Amino acid sequence: MKHDFIDKYAELDTVIHRLDPRVKIVSFISFVFFVIFTSPSEFLNFLFYFILIFNVILISKVPLKFVFKRSLVIIPFVLFVAIFIPFFKQGEVAGSYSFGSLHLTLSYTGLIILWNVLVKSWLSVFGMLLLASTTKFPRLLKGFEKLKMPELMVMVLSFFYRYVFVLMDEAMRMKRARDSRSFGGCRVRQTRSIGNIIATLFVRAYERGERVYAAMVSRGFSGRIETLGESGVGRLDLCFLVLFMSCLVVIKLGILW
Amino acid sequence: MVSKALEIRNLEYAYPDGTRALKGVSMDVFEGESVGVIGPNGAGKSTLLLHLNGILRSKNGEIRVMDMHMEDGNLQKIRRKVGLVFQDPDDQLFSPTVFDDVAFGPLNLGLSREEVEERVAKALEQVNMPGYEGRSPHHLSFGEKKRVSIATVLSIQPEILVLDEPTSNIDPGTRRGLIELLNGFEITKIIASHDIEMIAELCDRVFLLYDGKIIKNGDVGEILTDAELLESHKLEPPIMVRLFRGAGYSNAPLKLGEGIRKIKHNIY
Numbered sequence: 001m002k003h004d005f006i007d008k009y010a011e012l013d014t015v016i017h018r019l020d021p022r023v024k025i026v027s028f029i030s031f032v033f034f035v036i037f038t039s040p041s042e043f044l045n046f047l048f049y050f051i052l053i054f055n056v057i058l059i060s061k062v063p064l065k066f067v068f069k070r071s072l073v074i075i076p077f078v079l080f081v082a083i084f085i086p087f088f089k090q091g092e093v094a095g096s097y098s099f100g101s102l103h104l105t106l107s108y109t110g111l112i113i114l115w116n117v118l119v120k121s122w123l124s125v126f127g128m129l130l131l132a133s134t135t136k137f138p139r140l141l142k143g144f145e146k147l148k149m150p151e152l153m154v155m156v157l158s159f160f161y162r163y164v165f166v167l168m169d170e171a172m173r174m175k176r177a178r179d180s181r182s183f184g185g186c187r188v189r190q191t192r193s194i195g196n197i198i199a200t201l202f203v204r205a206y207e208r209g210e211r212v213y214a215a216m217v218s219r220g221f222s223g224r225i226e227t228l229g230e231s232g233v234g235r236l237d238l239c240f241l242v243l244f245m246s247c248l249v250v251i252k253l254g255i256l257w
Numbered sequence: 258m259v260s261k262a263l264e265i266r267n268l269e270y271a272y273p274d275g276t277r278a279l280k281g282v283s284m285d286v287f288e289g290e291s292v293g294v295i296g297p298n299g300a301g302k303s304t305l306l307l308h309l310n311g312i313l314r315s316k317n318g319e320i321r322v323m324d325m326h327m328e329d330g331n332l333q334k335i336r337r338k339v340g341l342v343f344q345d346p347d348d349q350l351f352s353p354t355v356f357d358d359v360a361f362g363p364l365n366l367g368l369s370r371e372e373v374e375e376r377v378a379k380a381l382e383q384v385n386m387p388g389y390e391g392r393s394p395h396h397l398s399f400g401e402k403k404r405v406s407i408a409t410v411l412s413i414q415p416e417i418l419v420l421d422e423p424t425s426n427i428d429p430g431t432r433r434g435l436i437e438l439l440n441g442f443e444i445t446k447i448i449a450s451h452d453i454e455m456i457a458e459l460c461d462r463v464f465l466l467y468d469g470k471i472i473k474n475g476d477v478g479e480i481l482t483d484a485e486l487l488e489s490h491k492l493e494p495p496i497m498v499r500l501f502r503g504a505g506y507s508n509a510p511l512k513l514g515e516g517i518r519k520i521k522h523n524i525y
Binding site for chain 1 (some may be wrong): 307310312333336337340341343345347348349350351352353354357360361362364365366367370373374393394395409410413
């Protein structure tokens with residue numbers, strides 16, 4: 001079965017794509033931290049952060065529509081967690097509503113918190129999306145590895161990237177096999193079969209793990225993944241890093257206004 | 258005299274659940290030979306292959322690879338000599354890119370960057386897949402995955418190539434290409450399969466494994482034309498043999514070309 005790439009658009013060839021993965025990891029993760037440590041009332045700062053990341057997206061030629069669509073994925077989760085805050089937070093009342101016996105009060109501080117959570121998560125997702133869609137996953141892993149991320153974590157991520165589709169295919173095949181044999185039947189039975197599929201998937205994944213390990217050992221694996229060093233950070237990489245970080249600092253310090 | 262590449266004596270193996278998969282297997286493989294291990298499903302073929310580079314270890318029985326006894330001290334050396342290609346390429350290919358996978362073995366050998374790159378390029382060349390270095394294994398076709406699987410082992414430059422069901426699950430065209438490819442490799446080959454037609458084309462000598470025991474071994478022409486032997490062990494002779502036997506000939510040819518010649522000679 002054909003699946004979307006996790007790193008869709010990472011195949012493009014622009015300045016941003018060519019940058020060393022380490023530079024991108026550092027830049028975009030710093031971006032997230034700068035965004036997080038901005039006070040919620042500094043509306044202008046958020047605007048500038050947005051303009052900054054927006055420009056990088058433009059340079060990277062990753063379709064805006066794709067980035068915006070993907071970035072919205074986070075909104076439901078955030079809303080689910082944060083939507084109730086304005087109603088429970090004490091403070092200056094922004095408005096109150098009554099539904100029969102239910103009395104709801106909106107507070108300004110609560111609204112600010114909601115805005116805070118929403119805008120920060122949204123901007124952070126932009127940063128991470130940009131990282132993922134301008135860097136091929138294997139290179140991203142190499143970057144993390146060189147930034148001294150624990151080897152085990154890199155290995156787990158690399159196996160995840162390799163096997164998530166294999167497992168998805170397996171689950172899909174089992175679902176098809178079930179569907180082609182289930183005619184009606186009550187909900188309880190169908191739900192139970194989902195349980196069976198999950199259990200079978202688990203067992204199969206476990207067995208595959210054993211076989212993969214055997215394949216690794218066959219080729220001399222002894223507990224350490226050896227990798228080739230990639231070429232170092234170039235001038236362009238440093239330029240981008242310096243430029244991007246200075247933009248962040250300038251915005252943070254509010255030098256421009 | 259040609260030296261022995263592999264020597265197995267009275268190998269027994271039982272899985273942790275008590276299932277006895279191998280019940281005293283003995284076999285000799287000489288250098289440069291191409292040997293087939295045939296047998297029905299569950300005969301113990303894969304279990305046997307997993308012993309050849311010490312993935313499975315058994316206390317009962319003895320294995321010698323290129324004059325090295327199978328023991329902890331020799332394990333890494335043996336694994337350099339014996340390249341094992343697994344049946345499912347999704348097991349064999351576990352890295353994010355083709356390059357990483359083919360380079361995995363050489364990197365574990367501690368080779369330099371240049372040597373690793375050279376070996377990867379050469380191995381991919383050998384399986385007719387040059388230029389695939391940057392691709393992700395999960396975006397390859399099944400036939401391509403099979404080829405890359407073989408390359409991941411060739412890059413270690415083994416002296417014995419061990420293949421578990423190399424032709425399972427592939428279309429006839431891809432299968433043909435693969436047979437041709439394997440036929441071109443000069444090194445010692447051990448191929449486990451129940452694809453009798455492929456074994457007939459690729460192997461010089463055949464071991465018939467059934468229920469964990471070697472029932473018979475001999476020249477490929479001798480074993481694969483013995484319809485009674487094969488049929489009583491859930492196998493059957495190649496179609497050429499059945500055709501000629503059915504038409505009343507006593508000595509049936511194994512190879513297609515030979516059969517065609519015979520028919521032309523006799524009929525016209």
